[in-house]
Amino acid sequence: MANFQPLNKNKHQALKVKLDPSYSHSAQSHIVPISVFELPQIQAEYPIVFIKDAETGRFHLVALLGLRPQENLFHKKDDWNALYIPQHLSNYPFLLSASPQQPDNFVVGIDLDSDTVSETNGEALFSDNGEQTKYLAQVTENLVRANSQLDATQNFIQTMVEKGLLASQSLTIKPANNEEFNVTGLYSIDEAAFNELNDSDYQALKGKGFITAIYSCLFSTQRIAKLVHLTES
Amino acid sequence: MNNGIINQVVIVGGGTAGWLTAAKLAKHLGSNKSESVQVTLVESPDISTIGVGEGTWPTMRKTLADLDIEEHDFINYCNASFKQATKFVNWKTPAINGQDSVYYHLFNSIVNADEFNLSPYWSMSDKQIDYADFVSPQALVCDNGFAPKTILNRGYDGLLNYAYHLDAGKFADFLKKISCERFGVKHISANVVSTNLNILGEISSIETKELGQIKGDFFIDCTGTRCLLLGKALGIEFTPINDILFTDNAIAMQVPYLDENEAISSSTISTAHAAGWTWDIGLSNRRGTGYVYCSDFVSHDQAEQTLRDYIGPRAEQLSTRRIKIASGYRKKFWEKNCVAIGMSAAFVEPLEASAIFLIEASANMLCELFPRNKKQLPAVEKTFNDSFNYRWKRTIDFIKLHYFLSQRKDAFWLENKSINSVPDSLIEQLEHWKHRPVSRYDFQNTFEPFIQDSYQYVLHGMGYAQELESNASTFNQHSMVDSILMKNEKFKQHLQKNLPTNRELLTKVKAFGFQKI
Secondary structure, eight states, rough: OOOOEEEEEESSTTEEEOOTTTTTTTOOOOEEEEEEEGGHHHHHTTEEEEOOOOOOOOEEEEEESSSTTTTTBBSSSSBBBBOOOOHHHHHTTOOOOOOOSOOOSSEEEEEETTTTTSSSEEEEHHHHHHBHHHHHHHHHHHHHHHHHTTTHHHHHHHHHHHOOEEEEEEEOOOOOOSSEEEEEEEEOHHHHHTTTTHHHHHHHHHTTTOOHHHHHHHHHHTTTHHHHHHHHO | OOTBBEEEEEEEEEEOHHHHHHHHHHHHHHHSSTTSSEEEEOSSSOOOOOOOSSBOOOOHHHHHHHOOOOHHHHHHHHOEEEEEEEEEEEESSOBBBTTTOOEEESSSOSSTTTTTHHHHHHSSOOOSSSSHHOOOHHHHHTTBBBBBSEEEEEEEESSEEEEEEHHHHHHHHHHHHHHHSSSOOOOOOEEEEEEEOOOTSOOOEEEEEEEEEOOSSSSEEOOGGGGGIIIIEEEEEEEEOTTOOOOOEEEEEEEEEESSSSOOOHHHHHHEETEEEEEEEESSEEEEEEEEEEESSHHHHHHHHHHHHHHHHGGTTOOOOOEEEEEEESSEEETTTEEEEETEEOOOOOOHHHHHHHHHHHHHHHHTTTOOBBHHHHHHHHHHHHHHHHHHHHHHHHHHOOOOOOOSHHHHHHHHHHGGGGGHHHHHHHHHHSSSOGGGGGGGGGTTTHHHHHHHHHHHTTOOOOOOGGGGGGOOOHHHHHHHHHHHHHHHHHHHHHBBHHHHHHHHHHHHHHOOO
């Protein structure tokens, strides 16, 4: 279980974070949330889908890491099977959360239970005189950027739903050397519906800068073959 | 008169009947464009709606979807909940040693009876499990207070078929807003004092106290039991059916939940008592309950006590409201340029929640056959009257069936079994069903109000005896039956694992709504 605590330079001055090229905290995750701004990079390596949150029924935009629950086909012993790492993974063990005292302010949190966090190994967060290191400054900048993209991602999802551009997708996967199985609960951009948009709806999407994102989603479905291939090897 | 073209429709009376008809008709006719037929609804500011029946049929989902209404908007505004059945308690027999007799009339069967009928196979089985459990997973779902779907399903989709319980007053308000804002219905608040006829005996206008004359080409009477247009102005008589269905009064009580976690029932609970039956309908914010009874067999005070006893200690501080009911129907529902929809057309006790369904059905037929030219009126009048005459009679038969099959011995119940109170059509059918299963050929009309499955839930639930043994060799598709039963059991397990309770889902619907896809 994760144990995120607000980062505090007095309490946490000695902490170090080891870079983990295998992102092992995600070893049991078959999906990772992504931002609408990441889609061009994501689509080159991961299938992009929309899934519903089991608690709320609302959509999330995610990259598929595996085809079955708890299956991560990208995670390897000391490596990761792709060049681009989704922000949500690369930002770990940090996250940005609302300050308990001032909900309008954000604070950097750190998962103290992460294997990458110690006082012995890795990148220091604070210098000996308590200043934040370049590393921590970069981490903070990344978190703030990711956070600033959340609204745009929500807006993208909502627009796709409202314009009727999402369709439920059911996949039947037949690995060469194994039994076939079904993947359900996925939603993807409906190419036919997208092509049938009237001019004013299309212009509205263009105005919001969503065209690249939509094509990224469409192209990314080709990456499902890559995942099937990974399940075979 | 404009060459007999119908351009102005006037609906008199709000309530569920008026506003549902207004919404459907205005949407259908495209009334928000000025060149289309215009729909005006005149509603009295002084007469409150009666709010008949707070239960619907599954048809309501299509009705709402067709009106471009988001399911969660409707549910949240009308304090609606999900209804999957009517649960009949102590109808077959009174409670024995404190043990209620219970059966379900469900909305969902594992296979529709007109495709493959499991009924004879259950009849000839050892009947260790109830008929409803044999043919459907839904009784189990209702027993657990589960919803018919999850937050992952989109609006109006379900894992099981379902309808709603709703606050009829709020529902009328909700439809009023939508009718006026989206579909171009004009709302006039005024009291109708009289009706003017033209030389052909058609209604030409109504006179209102506040705004004088309101003209129209076609009129819809939604004035409830007062039946101002069809009855009072056009003289169409009322046919009472108190020789068939005896209940003549209802006493109603709104019961709050004990706390925000108390379970919300997945079914309408209909419990038989000495001189009638109680309804118990769980909305999201309160229960609506009432006792429908015949005052020949019980005093009003006794009736109130029966209701209070049924509710239990929490009824102590709660007030009741008594409503006189008169079951029956108009000799015609459509006369010249006027049609009656809702309680102005007919009323039967709300045992099977047929009231709102028949409003939907009437409005649908009116929309599709809407006579744009007065020349069409006589033909539409005949089609409509024939159809609804049939539907109301079938509805009455079906309600009577519940009483007729009861084994209760109270005077009221025995009287209900007296043969001269039972329509011949019902006696005839029951005679057939003694020797053969109910058949899809018994339901040849496209617009049967109650389908084969419904009859079978009631017949078997009430323990109607069928003699099928002599024809046992006919029912030989045992491997088919086994595979359906296995599917049913698997589905039961899946649903038990995945469905939230009614209350849990309604809380989520309030917070998050359903997605469009």
